[in-house]
Amino acid sequence: MAGRRFRFGAVVRGAESAREWAEKARRLEDSGFDVLLVPDHLVGPRLAPVAALMAAACATTRLRVGTLVFANDFRHPAVLAKETATLDLLSDGRLEVGLGTGWMAADYAGAGLAFEPPGTRVDRLAEAIAVLKGLWGDEPFTHEGAHYRITALDQHPKPLQRPHPKLLLGGGGRRMLRLAAREADVVNLGMRVRPDGTGPDGTDGGLKAFLAKLETVREAAGPRYNDIELGTSIMQLGIRKPNESWSAAHTTTQDETPQVLLGTHHDITDKLRYWRDEHDISYYVLHHERDLPTFTPIAESLAST
Template identity: 50%
Template sequence: MNRLRPFRFGVICEQMQSAEEWIMKAQQAEDYGYATFLIRDHFIREAFGDQLAPMIALMAAASVTGTLRVGSLVLDNDYRHPVMLAKEAATLDLLSNGRFELGIGAGWLRSEYEQAGLAFESAGVRVSRLEEGIHVLKGLFADKPLSFAGNYYTVTNLSGFPKPVQRPHPPILVGAGSKRMLALAGREADIVGILPKALPEGAISEEITERLPETIAQKVGWVRQAAGERFDELELSM
């Protein structure tokens, strides 16, 4: 079933130099009618300039606005253990009165991993670890204690606290460019970020074909195939 969906517009805000500037940008975004106020997740300047710590910065933005939704675009799963991320995300959702959107991905920037001394493993490993991480996040957002034993994470009879305001959890956005990642997003995400594919060498493809309408349509098709009947409930982010 195809249906028209409302558009939402968000703004990515970065390279802030002061608290006053960050607060002003958040309040301006709300005044201008943007739906979401987003921040990336990088800690080397070469990627997108100097970046604030996303979860803390988003809480600051939420505290000076009333309706603006705040979100990550996107957190690198490898930079935070999902148990700690679940607690931070639920806390942010609670303190923002249900205005947080949790964007997460498998990571792609090799130079960032190397400068931080993190192992930049194969895309297959990173995607598998992300899939387990999302399972842990959803389990800790749920009402019952979580026990999970995977290849990368093990959690034993752990109850998440606090619980998020949005139930069953804050909207989860998965940024994806490859067929496998788009399929994962189709199965697990509430919002699917349609992106150019990440390359094995640790960069984002700059091929013009990645941005052509037929390529985007193919990627949406992969999401649709994996999502099945829930596809009509998904939001697509470009």
């Protein structure tokens, strides 16, 4: 992974009009960011991903668009394969497909969906990835598994990017990270989610746990490790002026990881370079839209390095 350049993405959740959404996409494109990312939840003030990504792509020329992440349980993978192939074609090959099991219990409860154990959802996701890659391929595809059955299906259009758009998988659990290491083009390292789907598992924080996740990916990826782009989400950002004091209230268990960036502009750029050069993490996703004005100068200063 030596020499991999930085890439920066930002999660953008919503807008009150088509014009506002297009303006957000264009501002991101002009600010050193590479990817606009949309989450996928059934509850809360968030735009639906497929339509939002198409609108963002139409409003821009360079900016890539993607999800963080499609919830696998919300769509049959044959439907998702068709939608994403169409999105990739109509965006001139700028789509990145982030995919996860689905995790937020409130989504399932509100829609009357069965919220099955994590192991079942990971098994289903693994099958869905096989179906997606098969349907993105050039030949009719057949699959018979525990969760999906596909019979000689040959979908068109095919994605413009070959063999398929970048596939991002993320998570903090060992099983999910091993799946990502085997199947993904981009692995987003995060915290493990509580089994009841109510939020991150607070026992999964800290530098030791983060480094263990990196090692899990290295071991599971084997010879394909150098082909994987490693990333993580910036969950907390705080920039101070030189010699300015820093409140202990800003600190968390993740302070030593690249998920928390605190200090001067120089401190933060040095930390990002360290995690890229020493631990191969080159893709950073700004998770909170409110931090865009603060983080943009950092993204611009590192974008070409």
